[in-house]
Amino acid sequence: MDTRQVFVREIEKNDGNTLSINQFEVGDVGCVVWDAALVLLKYMETADFDSGREWQGKRILELGAGTGVVGIQAATLGGDVTITDLEEFVPLMQMNIEANSRLMMGKIKAKALKWKDDIAKLPANLDYVLCADCIYYGESLGPLVETICASAGEKTIVLCCYEQRTTGNKPELEMKFFELIRERFVVEEVSLENQDPLFRSEDIHIMRFRKKPDPT
Numbered sequence: 001m002d003t004r005q006v007f008v009r010e011i012e013k014n015d016g017n018t019l020s021i022n023q024f025e026v027g028d029v030g031c032v033v034w035d036a037a038l039v040l041l042k043y044m045e046t047a048d049f050d051s052g053r054e055w056q057g058k059r060i061l062e063l064g065a066g067t068g069v070v071g072i073q074a075a076t077l078g079g080d081v082t083i084t085d086l087e088e089f090v091p092l093m094q095m096n097i098e099a100n101s102r103l104m105m106g107k108i109k110a111k112a113l114k115w116k117d118d119i120a121k122l123p124a125n126l127d128y129v130l131c132a133d134c135i136y137y138g139e140s141l142g143p144l145v146e147t148i149c150a151s152a153g154e155k156t157i158v159l160c161c162y163e164q165r166t167t168g169n170k171p172e173l174e175m176k177f178f179e180l181i182r183e184r185f186v187v188e189e190v191s192l193e194n195q196d197p198l199f200r201s202e203d204i205h206i207m208r209f210r211k212k213p214d215p216t
């Protein structure tokens with residue numbers, strides 16, 4: 001049993017219900033909810049998604065889910081969701097699925113998925129791939145890009161939300177990530193006006209990718 005201290009983050013949904021997300025006081029970066037996750041999950045309830053109705057029955061994969069909060073939001077909006085992260089995060093994601101089970105309108109499961117190594121385990125025919133604050137690690141940048149490429153079909157929409165950082169190697173990582181992504185995808189930025197009026201920020205970007213048509 002995990003004996004780490006848990007503290008709960010409560011997040012209000014537009015329908016008046018509240019998500020309760022367990023976070024650990026001690027642990028790797030994925031054990032708390034990041035601001036990019038909040039911006040993305042609130043965007044999912046905006047007019048761009050018919051106030052959240054768009055998610056009903058959609059097949060959704062979340063990569064680097066950490067606490068699982070973004071995917072949990074998608075399942076409460078009716079999606080058929082798989083939330084994934086490294087093996088060590090599966091118990092936390094599972095705990096959060098259980099803590100919010102009464103709000104689930106769709107289906108959700110938590111799975112271990114290490115970028116690139118576990119490409120064979122990716123679900124097929126996805127409508128959406130979600131990813132919040134994952135452009136963070138030099139060593140796994142290529143594996144993340146490969147996993148996004150392998151998970152997306154021609155109709156899949158990838159929503160990648162990230163906080164723009166100005167320190168260390170982060171600006172370089174971001175540049176490299178988008179250079180690699182643009183080789184395979186058409187990339188658009190979601191304007192601030194289309195995002196949630198409260199949960200948005202100049203330094204948090206939501207990018208929308210779609211696979212370029214196969215030239216053959």
Ligand SMILES: C[S@@+](CC[C@H](N)C(=O)[O-])C[C@H]1O[C@@H](n2cnc3c(N)ncnc32)[C@H](O)[C@@H]1O
Binds near residue numbers: 084143
């Ligand atoms: C900065 S955290 C963001 C967590 C969550 N998406 C959020 O925004 O609250 C990045 C996440 O990526 C996961 N991650 C890092 N490298 C990974 C890899 N090689 N395969 C799968 N997940 C990975 C981490 O475990 C962590 O949960």
